[in-house]
Amino acid sequence: MTFSTGSLPYAVAVCDFNNDTRLDIVVANQKDSNVSLLLQYNRGFLRDEMTYATGGGSVLRYTVADDMNDDGHLDIVVANYGTNDVGILFGLGNGAFLNQMIFNTGSSSHPSCIALGYFNRDTQLDFAAAYDGIMTVEIFLGSRNGTFARQVSDGIRFVSTPLFIASGDMNGDGISEIVVAYDDNDNVDLLVTYNNVSFENQMTFSTDHWPSSVVVSDFNNGTRLDIVVANVYGNDVSVLLGYDNGSFQNQMTFSTGSYSLSLAVSDFNNDTRLDIVVANQNDKNVSVLLGYGNGTFQNQMTFSSGAGPYSVAVGDFNNDTQLDIVVANLAGNDVSVLLGFIVIGFMNQSTITAGNGSRPQSVAIADFNNDSRMDVAVANSGSHTIAIFLGYGNFTFSNQTTFSAGSKPMSIAVGDFNNDSRSDIAVANYDSETISIFLGYGNGCFSNQSIYSTGPESYPYFVAVEDFNNDTAIDIVVITQGTNNLGIFLGYGNGTFSNVTVMPMGYGSDPFCVLIGDFNNDRKLDFAVANEGTDSLSMFLQTC
Template sequence: MIFLNLDDGTFTQSKTVSYKFKPSHITTGDINNDGKLDIIAISSDEPDITVFYNAGNGNFNNSMIISTEVPLADVKAVDINKDNKLDLIVACSFEACIIVFLNDGDGVFSKQIRYEPTYFPLSLEVIDVNNDALPDIITRHDYFKITVFLNTDNGNFIEQKSTSISLDSRFIKAIDINGDNKSDLLVGYSSSFQIHFGFGNSTFANPIEHCSNYGITSLETADFNNDNKIDIILSHPYNNKTSILFNTGNGTFIEQKIIDNIDRPKYASMIDINSDGKAELVIANDQTITILNLHC
């Protein structure tokens, strides 16, 4: 469903984009360079990528299906070869493969590059991990591994040595958490998360663990209190709580804010809904979306 913002923090009634399967992941990006955000969807049960083209009025009437031959676990849209065209990167769910689809510029993907990593990829992050201004790929695997694939400047990637993690991870996020201009890794688990500080050369330090008193289903980052430091938000649906952990600036989190009485929150993020320069807290569960004006 799509809710169109009326610029004052209110939304139109939802519009539905029909999809023949239950989507497991969606992302957005201007695939055909027409200045409009398109929707890219995958299903973990089907070997396809579906691109829904934005008509500019909130409607997505035309779509394109890209066959992958194998079901998919994750999808990202990013320009990997510096040609100002959004490419697609997917992780395969039942085979050890990563596929890069290079965009010709008008939304046609005539070239694909397939990589067969050592371990099965479960999810992807795309970020520059070695400060060469090129987006690299980070994959979360089974067998308690995280692997970096370095971009070689032409859209090709080279697999690096994997980083071992101690538990069965739920999600990863790559971001500079301590303000040293090097990408760090946040690895989420069922009731804790770990921070691997990056050295800026595609390698990471041993993890620092942060435990939660509640089960975690999502981990997102944003500067919640406008102090130019990246904070962390955790969703705890089984406890009807959302936690915000405030960053001291060096990647440590001392103070936290607990938001109670949110019915089974599964996902939370910070977005400037009404274009006033202040971000609101958006919390979603299976039935509702709640928008909170947060005063930190």
Template sequence: MRKLLLAIVILELTSIGCNMQTRGSKYAAAPDVPFRAEHLAVGTHPDMVNTTDVNKDGHIDILAANSDSNNVSVYLGDGKGGFSPAPGSPFAAGQSPSDIAVANFNGDDSPDIAVSNHGVKTVTVLLGNGKGQFALAPGSPFNVESSPHPHGIASADFNGDKKPDIAVDSWGENKVLVIFGKGDGTFQTPGMKFETGRMPYHRLRTADLNADGNADIVTSNFEAGSVSVLFSDGRGNFTRKDFPTPPNPFGIAIADLNGDHQLDIAVVHYSGHGNDPSKNALSMLFGDGKENFSPAKGSPFSTGNYPGTLGAGDLNGDGIADIVVPNTLDGTLTIYLGGRNGITPAAYSPMRVGRTPQGVAVADLNHDGRGDIVVAEEEDNDVLVLLAK
């Protein structure tokens, strides 16, 4: 649905062509922007990105889910801000991969990949060899009873057996589906479903929000105007609490945004298919570590046009997570800095990037102690890497 609108508006946006494998700086950055840009060619229509060390060399690598070419691109980092394609990349990942989770699904100590397949009821699991290469797990893609099909995906051990499990949305029935891992790269299907608020449509994320040692699940409920937190008991069961948000909650990030050592929830709200700009926003719910969340002072905050996802990480090296929001129709990033005294916009925000920025991740790609930004640029078929100067 988002792609139909993008196809209409793209005619009004600047078109810049380039097909090199590693493209260098394609868009001129403003002088006060503290980033150096690099572009990496990926598959067709990258929707989401993830960052992790897939080849176990101590350096962060980049993964991109390419929804129209049905694969995942993998770039290996050299720890200095340089990247090269992994041998064999891109890797087939089922139909329309839309989100990426990383875990060690088969117990060999090498990172593996799970992607949600938008448009079909499957999850594709790719097992890594520890060198940056991936192959389909036995039985993958796995059929999942998601209604109508999965969008977001997350992974954690939800039942305490030390084996990573997978959670996907089943937004057509207002539920989350959890399939439990067997520890060999396969899963116990069809899994179990847990109720959320109305229409947990886009992304879900997982973290231990109440410091009990168990991974919890957070969904954004588009029709309900809320987020649901499913608190885990560590045995495969969940207790749900809902927290109100502004209208149209969509993407989610979980991080400590105010330096109190408790995890908070950031949510982007996009204008929907009616494209009402007044609904474009970023809201933040501060957690107390005791299963309670309250709106941050000043929330909601403004964004650009058509935000759909967001990323969290420490951009300025102060030890507190910051927020990056891609504004798809503006071709910009909105950046807010977290802090003990409140949330403030970065001096260089909004920052112009490519034509249609989509998924985003924040990680320290060059070991300088500051977060760098990775953006999926859907219509340009590349990933933008912004290294902190």
């Protein structure tokens, strides 16, 4: 099934945004600078999209949904590459959102990717942001009121632009580390946080050619987090199994389609083993690799999507206990939904239209209107908006409601930033060098965006949300490709955030994505940043 979104849908996410127990879809429309939200109303059928703007020139590069302010409502977080900030649309629990609240990531930072995590043991979601413009990563520590305090980095600079970051507790210390994949660099780095602001020297692990997306999960039931990376020019995924000390084995590669840009992880065949889905842009399809539970995977199965699949997310849209796949199609200005079934794979796609020229770049999923159905938030880079699609619970979504974001929003993330149990949104605006924050009203609508600078020439590319400093407030992390930095906006728990704290990723690293997690089981959130420029993943392990 196909549903219209905004122009250039860059990323997609799946969540129950209106608390109706039905999954909805959010799409980041890069060209429109908004997110499209498709709310499900009955077993996969979607209402017309709602859009939420992330500000003119925001150039959305990434989006993610979570409860950023502990109010019980899912919020949308977007990386506003163009406006150098991360935006959060706070959800009202009914599929509606407040206008985005903006968290500045610094001039020319250009946040391109965001990962959520817990970087300071305060139970509040924080986020790490990868900066395309200044080639670094920063942490934003969250508070219960939905604000985030930017933690300025003290020296991590990437040699390539970070494309994607992910997070998880890789070393078991209770604090999330960051995995970084870079532009034009065949490595990923692990960054370990040690003082809520800074990172130890990154550890570098080889991948195949040009890693573009990274996810952290446990693929071999080994009680330690592992890493999977999509390699654009390798036409494969790299799997790096984790050791107890936060380091990783050499990669194993598994073939996918052509120009693999985005991936997600879940159990598609209900065998309690994690599987992988990958969006293949050149082949106009997705690959599904079923896992054996020991860190290895079957040969791929492929399923058609729309034109230019760019971002992928997973959820059960028709309440049949089978996971479905949502794909943001950059060239088609729509979203495809592939219904899953256990024997063969997935049904034909369902497309959500984001609108002509919207260019959705990133998508997040949450329940924005508290109807227990998952909704979708999309960062539309072409229309400089975020679009909200409220889910009907039957695999269909409402038409999008759009909200103005910054210029060229590239990434979107969701969390509860102001502790009202409503989902809010953060967006990275590439061209405006800002992030936009949209506070959700719990009815599928959002406040006007609040804007936070990511720095001059930062070009924020990716945004993620998590509580990095354990103050119970959701923080935002942004990747700025222009400055090769990771930026952190610490949340205050009221929907506002600190100024961005920058963590350099190294000249030429081109970070593009960040993931957050406790990679070493020390109960501290760590960062993983994907660096396109150096084909590497940077890991930042937090130590205090």
